[in-house]
Amino acid sequence: MxxxxxxxxxxxxxxxxxxIGAFNVNNMEIVQGIVQAATKERAPLILQVSAGARKYxxxxxxRKLVEAAVEDSGLPIxxxxxxxxxxxxCKSCIDGGFTSVxxxxxxxSFEDNIAVTRQVVEYAHDRGITVEGELGxxxxxxxxxxxxxxxxxxxxxxxxxxxxxxxxxxxxxxAIGTSHGAFKFKGEPRLRFDILEEVSRRLxxxxxxxxxxxxxxxEYVDIINRYGGKMDGAQGVxxxxxxxxxxxxxxxxxxxxxxxxxxxxxxxxxxxEHPDQFDPRSYLAPARDLVAExxxxxxxxxxxxxxxx
Numbered sequence: 001m002x003x004x005x006x007x008x009x010x011x012x013x014x015x016x017x018x019x020i021g022a023f024n025v026n027n028m029e030i031v032q033g034i035v036q037a038a039t040k041e042r043a044p045l046i047l048q049v050s051a052g053a054r055k056y057x058x059x060x061x062x063r064k065l066v067e068a069a070v071e072d073s074g075l076p077i078x079x080x081x082x083x084x085x086x087x088x089x090c091k092s093c094i095d096g097g098f099t100s101v102x103x104x105x106x107x108x109s110f111e112d113n114i115a116v117t118r119q120v121v122e123y124a125h126d127r128g129i130t131v132e133g134e135l136g137x138x139x140x141x142x143x144x145x146x147x148x149x150x151x152x153x154x155x156x157x158x159x160x161x162x163x164x165x166x167x168x169x170x171x172x173x174x175a176i177g178t179s180h181g182a183f184k185f186k187g188e189p190r191l192r193f194d195i196l197e198e199v200s201r202r203l204x205x206x207x208x209x210x211x212x213x214x215x216x217x218x219e220y221v222d223i224i225n226r227y228g229g230k231m232d233g234a235q236g237v238x239x240x241x242x243x244x245x246x247x248x249x250x251x252x253x254x255x256x257x258x259x260x261x262x263x264x265x266x267x268x269x270x271x272x273e274h275p276d277q278f279d280p281r282s283y284l285a286p287a288r289d290l291v292a293e294x295x296x297x298x299x300x301x302x303x304x305x306x307x308x309x
Contacts, residue, residue, distance in 0.1 A: 010207035018304035019246035022046035024256035033291025136175030178212035200249035207251035214257035227268035
């Protein structure tokens with residue numbers, strides 16, 4: 001089975017009231033852990049690559065890892081560009097074998113966002129590639145995305161129909177209160193489900209995307225802090241809120257910070273408990289195992305996409 005785009009995935013997710021996990025990948029062990037869990041649960045996958053991942057590992061290495069995952073698992077897997085900053089980056093990834101791209105024009109004016117998104121859509125659709133756009137801006141810091149609370153903004157439901165109709169995007173990322181990074185909320189977590197409901201009313205059957213949707217698993221934060229880390233106050237999106245979103249119009253939920261936390265927690269614990277070990281395989285293997293455990297939990301308890309491959 002070759003890499004796939006997200007069109008059929010999202011059609012099934014919308015109809016079935018579940019979401020597809022879009023997991024950020026940076027190296028072999030993270031890819032293996034994610035795919036191990038998805039294979040066990042027979043879940044479709046979106047493996048996505050951020051600007052930071054492209055700088056760290058180079059797109060060709062990540063693409064070959066994802067292609068190996070398809071061959072190894074037989075799962076439907078989309079290789080997605082996360083937060084493409086401009087047309088040139090999206091074009092490069094499309095030409096380089098990605099099957100889905102996100103063009104993030106949210107930092108532009110509404111008209112300029114439409115223009116750059118439409119440009120990407122026209123290039124992508126001619127080549128069978130799906131495109132995700134974004135309206136609204138999430139706060140937080142993650143790789144090249146850095147938006148202060150003052151510059152964040154909720155998605156305006158009055159704009160979504162015009163944006164989708166004029167751009168031709170296949171899915172839309174909206175801002176309803178999630179944020180990037182591991183410190184998502186200063187007080188009680190709250191998502192604007194009223195905005196999601198209104199957007200889905202205006203765009204019936206259209207797939208919606210949630211960015212910044214890691215739960216910042218408290219267990220992993222505790223392990224990191226216990227073994228020398230400093231992550232006091234880290235807080236993510238409660239899983240019951242994500243499951244509610246997945247049962248509505250949200251067809252793609254992005255998960256990155258939780259993967260980073262799983263890897264870091266496993267590494268810190270293993271190296272603290274085995275200070276004599278220096279073989280990278282000895283500490284990367286438990287990191288891979290904890291990623292697999294995390295992803296299996298997300299698939300079965302949050303996303304609801306188990307058995308949907």
